[in-house]
Amino acid sequence: MDEYDIVVIGGGSGSQVATAAAEAGLEAAVIERGPLGGACITRGCIPSKALIHRADVVEEIRRAEQFGVAAELTDVDYGEITSSIRETVYEKAEGQESSLEDADNVSLYDGEARFVDERTLEVDPGDGDDGGERLRGETVVLAAGSRPMVPPIDGLEDVDFLTSDDALFLDDRPDELVVIGGGYIGVELGYFFGAIGADVTLVGRSETLVPKEDDAVSEVVTDSLESYCELYTGYEAAAVERDGDRVVVTAAPSDDTDNTDDETIDLEADQLLVATGRRPNTDTLNLEATNVETDDNDHVEVDATLETTADGIWAMGDIVGDQPFKHAADYEAQIVSANALDDAGREVDYDAMPHAIFTSPQVASVGRTEHELEDAGREHESATIPFDAAPLGMILEAGDGLVKVLAAPDGEILGCHIVGPQASTLIQEVVVAMDGGAGTVDDVAEPVHVHPALSEVVYAAFDELSSQPYSTAPDWRDVSSE
């Protein structure tokens, strides 16, 4: 049996721990059952953002006339879009695999890992043979990620449906699509399919889409998605049925909302996308052979250093589930590397952990929402500035967008929520202020901002809550010749 200093299960962000171990002169192994790079490269962030980019191009053409540019959208070569994205991401995954295989001191095992005992793993290569190769690790890292969660909807098991795993690389665009799920994957893919011309119906359980975001943001996203999808918020899918080559989803008013309709509705389409969240891959690992404990949602329980309840077994990424984003998994890989390899005792700190949603408009957020602060009884002030208060926001006609800042009375930044063009980039200066600086509104309001960039909207929002007004620029909504 092969013996290693460290064995990592899952070749997404977890492979970074193996590489760090190898660089430190240790012998490391990665066990991966699919393409290297994890969900992000071939089933998540990258292909979905590539599709969203194509939808943005289509939208730009559609909006061109609004800006005096005559442009006509004549065709969208759907098959070409998905096949070129597929080719690019799989090439990158193969490139990652080759560089890992070429690295000194790292071995890659191709197959599904399961524990035999707390330090021994068996790798099932998936060829049907009983009993795969076994290996032992002095230290083990659980980085096996998550997969689409399929809810127990009546009849779902009897119909063909898509999850985000399949929906990214379809050969043909669905003409009509029902999306179940108003979370970030639902609104990203709902926007994509709607923008490129599919008739999309989106069913979301809460009163607004992306309900975990600050209310101000959820409302803008919900209004905007009306342009791309027929929306049924406050409904949940109760049953699904095939009708010839079509699918019928019966949606009922959701208990989570004030929706007082008692009528169920039938929504029909040629295809169904189930985007109701993700579940951790803990059930693939035979954790019963270890002392690793999981919580009620099957996520691995860890302490603040990311060690599990079993000595010498660490966990990170979506399988822990605290912050299910790629950048969070990468951050956790740094923490696990420091702690498992150097005994550094570093603790995770998610206070300045941002996230983004690449729908239309983009969303980005860091810190607490106003709702969370209210629930925690935390005293706070807030300022909300629309994008068209700054000149570039006005030029782009992005007045639906906004920046909302939440701060403690002493100026500590408690949260920032952005919805509008380039939100995912605009949030970064707030993250830097929260993470590196004193974390006060003055840390964002005091530095000079480029004119006329969209960062002036962020500047204006923080300036409103700062201890003194730094900006002398006018609010562009008030500027007129009258």
Ligand SMILES: Cc1cc2nc3c(=O)[nH]c(=O)nc-3n(C[C@H](O)[C@H](O)[C@H](O)COP(=O)(O)OP(=O)(O)OC[C@H]3O[C@@H](n4cnc5c(N)ncnc54)[C@H](O)[C@@H]3O)c2cc1C
């Ligand atoms: C459609 C979509 C869009 C997304 N967009 C974004 C985004 O824009 N930004 C963002 O930050 N995040 C995004 N995410 C989330 C992001 O992909 C994940 O948070 C991130 O990939 C988690 O990394 P990980 O290393 O924990 O898990 P993964 O990347 O999933 O890696 C885990 C690996 O473990 C393997 N594995 C599982 N079980 C076993 C086993 N028993 N044996 C061997 N191997 C196993 C899996 O095959 C997988 O490759 C998106 C996800 C999806 C689905």
